[in-house]
Amino acid sequence: MVDANALIADLSRQVQADDIESGKITLTKIKIWMLEIPSGQGAPVESITLAANALELGVLLSVADDDLDAFARNMSQLKPYYAALSSCNAATTERKCHVLGLNLMHLLVDNRLSEFHAELELLSEDEAGTPYVSFPITLERQLMVGSYDEVLDAGSNVPDPSYSFFMENLLETVRDSIADCVEVSYKSMKLADAVKMMKFESTEELQEYLQDKREDWIVEGDRLTFQPPPMGSKAVDIPSMKLMAQTLSYATELERIV
Structure with a gap:
């Protein structure tokens, strides 16, 4: 007979020790045991809580393994158990808010904002107020108003190290947005200013980013020079003077008609 409590204790130790491969084996054993749990209202609360x-x-474990597919599968399997515990007014699990916060981070990184807000609707006021959940909520608000500096600074203030995996992906997206703005706002910029603006730790990190993402940016001494954007893709390509002349012409004709 499977001792679920012992297996979960083993899994907990393996997660804390970052023993990913052993954790996967233990989790598989637990999921096989979970198949024996009765479905519906007849399931024992203790078994539901253990699952x-x-x-x-x-x-x-999936976050430690950088495995988003496994993360999504485990979250999908977990939600019915949360619903079952809620329906029988059972005590919440110790890690629930932590996991819910990670799920919000996942949705935010994937830009699945409609699902993000749908998940918020399911939270209680107490859950939303915990550091685990309030952190992604604050990030989403900062992203919506374009407060990229605050988002980048948030990377050093995560509520738990497990959030760093999603923050790295989010910071990459934010840096790309800042880079898009910089290259249409400036003809050139000091390397030191670019490092500061994009929250890199060093010039070397910025240069690695340029090699990966911005090969058309030119490093000349201590300055960055931005290539002109391709025709038809940026605001600079809009024939503003021509449009202005046409608008004035239309206004003159309209005045004559009136």
Whole structure:
């Protein structure tokens, strides 16, 4: 007979020790045991709680393994157990807010904002107020108003190290947005200013970014020079003077008619 409590204790130790391969084996054993749990209202609350605890650890394990597919699978399997615990007014699990916050981070990084807000609707006021959940909520608001500096600074203030995986992906997206703005706003810029603006730790990090993402930016001494954007893709290509002349012409003709 499977001792689910012992397996979950093993999985907890493996997650804490970043023993990913052993954790995967243990999680598989637990999921096989979970198949024996009765579905519907007849399921024992203790078994439901154990299953939820195991899947929460599975979520943390997938983050440690940088495996977004496994993360999504574990979250999908976990949600029915949360619903079952809620329907029978059982006590919430210890890691619930932590896991819910990670799921919000996942949705934010994927830019699945409609799902992000749908998940917020399911949260209680107490859950939304925890650091785990309030962190992605604040990030989403900062992104919506374009407060990129605050988003970049948030990378050093995550509520738990497990959030760093999603923050790295989010910071990459934010840096790309800043780079898009910079190259249409400036003809050139000091390297030191670009490092500061994009929150890199050093000029070397900026140059690595340029090699990966911005090969058309030119480094000349201590300055960056931005290539003109391709025709038809940026605001600079809009024939503003021609449009202005046409508008004035239309206005003159309209005045004559009136």
